[in-house]
Amino acid sequence: MSERRIVVVGASLAGAQAAQTLRRQGFEGVVELIGDEPHPPYNRPPLSKKYLAGETDYDSLRLRSMADPDELNVDLRLGLRATGLDVEAHTLHVAPAEAGAGSGATAEPHTINYDGLIIATGARARRLPGVDLAGVFELRTVDDADAIRAAFDATPSRVVVIGAGFIGAEVAATAREAGLEVTMIEAQDSPLQRVLDRDAGMAIVDLHRGHGVDVRLGVGVASLVGDDRVSGVVLDDGTTIEADVVVVGIGVIPNTEWAEDSGLTIDNGIVCDATCLAGSDVVAVGDVARWDHPRYGLMRVEQWDNAVDQGSYGAKRLLASWAGEAVDPYAPIPSFWSDQFDRKIQLSGMPGEQFEIVQGSLDEQRFVQIYSDAHGAPTGALTWNRPRQSMQARMLLESDADMAEMRDTLGG
Amino acid sequence: MKVTVDFDLCESNAICMAAAPEVFEVRDDDFLYVLNENPGAELHDKVREAAERCPKQAITLED
Ligand SMILES: Cc1cc2nc3c(=O)[nH]c(=O)nc-3n(C[C@H](O)[C@H](O)[C@H](O)COP(=O)(O)OP(=O)(O)OC[C@H]3O[C@@H](n4cnc5c(N)ncnc54)[C@H](O)[C@@H]3O)c2cc1C
Ligand code: SF4
Numbered sequence: 001m002s003e004r005r006i007v008v009v010g011a012s013l014a015g016a017q018a019a020q021t022l023r024r025q026g027f028e029g030v031v032e033l034i035g036d037e038p039h040p041p042y043n044r045p046p047l048s049k050k051y052l053a054g055e056t057d058y059d060s061l062r063l064r065s066m067a068d069p070d071e072l073n074v075d076l077r078l079g080l081r082a083t084g085l086d087v088e089a090h091t092l093h094v095a096p097a098e099a100g101a102g103s104g105a106t107a108e109p110h111t112i113n114y115d116g117l118i119i120a121t122g123a124r125a126r127r128l129p130g131v132d133l134a135g136v137f138e139l140r141t142v143d144d145a146d147a148i149r150a151a152f153d154a155t156p157s158r159v160v161v162i163g164a165g166f167i168g169a170e171v172a173a174t175a176r177e178a179g180l181e182v183t184m185i186e187a188q189d190s191p192l193q194r195v196l197d198r199d200a201g202m203a204i205v206d207l208h209r210g211h212g213v214d215v216r217l218g219v220g221v222a223s224l225v226g227d228d229r230v231s232g233v234v235l236d237d238g239t240t241i242e243a244d245v246v247v248v249g250i251g252v253i254p255n256t257e258w259a260e261d262s263g264l265t266i267d268n269g270i271v272c273d274a275t276c277l278a279g280s281d282v283v284a285v286g287d288v289a290r291w292d293h294p295r296y297g298l299m300r301v302e303q304w305d306n307a308v309d310q311g312s313y314g315a316k317r318l319l320a321s322w323a324g325e326a327v328d329p330y331a332p333i334p335s336f337w338s339d340q341f342d343r344k345i346q347l348s349g350m351p352g353e354q355f356e357i358v359q360g361s362l363d364e365q366r367f368v369q370i371y372s373d374a375h376g377a378p379t380g381a382l383t384w385n386r387p388r389q390s391m392q393a394r395m396l397l398e399s400d401a402d403m404a405e406m407r408d409t410l411g412g
Numbered sequence: 413m414k415v416t417v418d419f420d421l422c423e424s425n426a427i428c429m430a431a432a433p434e435v436f437e438v439r440d441d442d443f444l445y446v447l448n449e450n451p452g453a454e455l456h457d458k459v460r461e462a463a464e465r466c467p468k469q470a471i472t473l474e475d
Contacts, residue, residue, distance in 0.1 A: 017464070045467060064469050304467055305427065312464075337425050337467075344425060387426040388438045394430050 004029035006116040006318065007092055009082045010255075011035025013043070013304065014286025015120035016066040017311030019074045025319055031074045032112070033066070036081035036097035039142060041066040045304055047145040048170035049339050053178065054149065061142065080107060082121070085262035087279040090114055116318045119259070119270055119284040120311065123252035123302060128162070128224070135230040136246045139167055151245040152178060159183070160233045160243040162221055164191035166338040168249025169204060172213050173340040175247075182213045183241050185233070189218040195347060197355050200369065200382055203362045204340070211341055216241075252302060254288045269300040274329035276314050277321070285314035294331045296350065303336040333397045335390070346390035349380025349397045358411035359389065368393075368410045370403070378406045413456055414474045415449050421470035428471060431462035 006022060008015045011033050019033045035041070042061040050056045069076040084093035095109035125138030137148050148171070151157065157180050161172045164186035172184045190201035205215050220236040224246065232240045254269040264279050265271040269290030272278045276291050284291070286307040290300040301310075313330050320327045335348040343365060352371035360367030368389045371380040378401065381393030389410045396406055415435060426438035434455055437445045451459050463471040 043467070043469075065464065305465060308465055335427075335430075339423075344423070346425065385442070387424050387442065388429070388440060391426040391430040391438070395433070 004115040004322075005113070006031050006118065007112055007114040008033045008118040008120060009035075009092070010120035010122055010286070010288070011037070011041050011066070011076065011078065012120065012122055012286075012307075013041070013063065014122070014307040014311035014314075015118065016041040016063050017308050018118045018120060018285055018315040020065040020072060021312045021315035022319070023072045023074070025316060027315075027319055029115070031072075033069070033074050033076045034080050034082060034094060035076075035078050037141060038079050038097075040076070040078065042142055044140070047142060048139060048167050049174060051142075052145055052149060052152075052171065052174045058142065077107075082258050083109070085117075085259045085264070087117075087263040087282055090117075090281065092117065115281060116322070117282045118314055118318065119278065119282065119288060120286045120307075120314075121255040121258070121288045122307075123254045123287040125248070126251045126253050128221070128248050128250070131224050133224055133226045133230040134228055135226070135244060136224060136248065138248050139171060140252070148245070148247060152180060154244070157181075157244050158242055159245045159247065160185065160241055161247050161249060162233070163187075163249040163251070164204070164215070164217075165249050165251065166192070166336075168247065169208065169340050170338060171247050171249060172208060173211070176208075176211050176213050177341070183216065183233075183243075184208060184213055185216045185219065185221060185235065185241075187218070187220040191217075195351055196382065197351065197371075199362060200355075203365065203384070204345075206362075207341060207343060207365060252287070254290075254300065256288060271298070274331075275317050275327050276310065276330050277317065281318070281321075283314040283318050285310040289314075291330060294329045301334050303334060305335050306332060333394050335394050337390075342385075344385050344387060346383045346387060347380060348383075348390050348394040349378075351382075352379035355382075358407050360384070360386065370406050370410065372403060376403055378403050381406070381410065413451060413453075413459065415446055415451065415459060416472045416474075417444060417446055418470045418472070419444070421468045422466075423468055423470075425467070427465050427467065428462035431465050432458035435459055436462060 008019050041063040081097040083095045092112045125140040159175045159182045161168045161184040176182045190198045222234045225232045232242050234240050256266045270278050270284035272291040274292045276283045278284045287302050293299050337346045352373045354372045357369045366385040369382045372378045383390040424442050428436040
């Protein structure tokens with residue numbers, strides 16, 4: 001049999017991790033890593049934090065897992081986009097990404113035959129519909145971050161952030177710390193209702209207001225105004241906020257359009273079984289994957305930690321299926337962090353209907369809060385500037401600890 | 413295996429501790445302590461996982 005070929009689509013956190021894992025696991029066939037961005041794989045979290053603040057440079061963003069593709073014998077092809085997929089035929093269609101400057105940018109559109117496919121195309125920032133003005137940005141890529149930084153540096157710079165999700169809140173904090181005038185607008189009456197209870201959401205609002213961010217809650221955006229450049233944001237209640245820079249942080253959309261006619265199930269992500277298998281010889285990992293978590297059901301996670309974990313898992317899973325080995329389902333306790341001003345906000349596990357603070361307080365902006373379900377079983381822990389307890393909570397959740405154990409270890 | 417942490421990069425988010433608590437510990441003072449700079453072979457997989465998971469890429473391993 002000729003050499004096997006595994007193609008990884010999406011050359012970012014999950015894809016790079018998957019490609020590296022294939023080699024670590026001893027896979028000796030061809031590994032091709034295809035990405036439509038012109039840049040070698042890099043890390044996104046600093047884009048709203050230290051990189052946006054100018055405290056770290058581009059080199060520090062580079063992902064270590066793909067620092068040396070040659071050494072790993074990975075064929076890294078940048079500036080190349082997957083445009084179609086036929087799962088039954090095991091073929092992938094690719095074409096140069098229009099603005100790409102990478103090695104794939106000069107290639108003609110062509111077809112790649114694969115034996116195994118790892119889908120890691122992630123997600124992109126949702127845009128405000130119908131807005132085409134200079135000075136309005138989303139934040140997903142390093143190019144976005146560079147453009148926003150340049151806009152921050154131009155004077156005068158009044159910044160409006162639309163959406164008080166984690167990325168919006170981080171951008172607002174970074175802009176404020178740079179001394180800019182910042183307004184953050186949130187349509188709901190408390191931020192992050194999907195992941196935080198109201199009090200914890202309001203603690204984020206208090207944190208921002210305490211640092212001089214003008215936070216507007218429960219009001220939507222009616223329109224953006226300006227000639228070529230944005231000059232203001234009009235709210236539902238008729239007020240206009242003057243703006244030189246608008247950053248839109250209203251969530252992400254999984255990048256699945258290219259695989260629409262592939263035979264895979266697509267529904268808010270690439271739908272997979274409990275082992276991240278999406279179809280014959282196809283796994284999906286990272287922000288794009290919606291898999292059947294044994295504990296939580298179908299879920300898609302937009303978190304750094306999961307992209308690394310699932311990238312490794314997906315690579316191993318593909319190899320295991322060829323070796324005829326059984327694999328455990330992918331059942332991580334999700335966890336993520338967000339840095340805003342001098343606070344480190346971490347959530348391990350999932351939010352729940354009930355919550356209690358077992359250490360510290362909202363007023364101190366340093367606390368440990370345990371979430372539990374209607375039956376009183378713990379589901380997760382939210383911590384502010386309590387990293388040790390956040391990870392302890394994760395370990396406890398992994399071992400199915402009950403509420404008493406959680407209180408015991410995390411309280412006091 | 414020799415474990416080193418670049419404490420200028422480390423943000424004490426304790427993610428490494430979840431992967432390899434035998435080697436990494438973030439204490440209540442919010443500092444990371446490396447409990448064992450030369451972990452035995454039985455810990456190598458866990459330590460590698462910790463290094464991969466560190467979002468600051470602050471952990472370096474030498475064979
Ligand atoms: C500003 C910012 C801050 C963040 N901060 C945090 C944080 O503090 N904590 C946290 O847990 N998470 C954070 N995240 C989320 C984290 O970065 C993501 O979960 C992670 O990047 C997901 O990795 P991924 O590889 O699955 O997807 P992505 O990083 O989205 O990468 C997908 C790659 O595939 C490429 N691609 C898409 N379609 C195609 C195609 N058809 N052909 C070829 N290539 C394609 C994309 O261009 C991209 O390069 C942050 C994200 C952003 C943007
Ligand atoms: S995971 Fe990295 S940044 Fe976090 S505590 Fe460990 S070494 Fe420090």
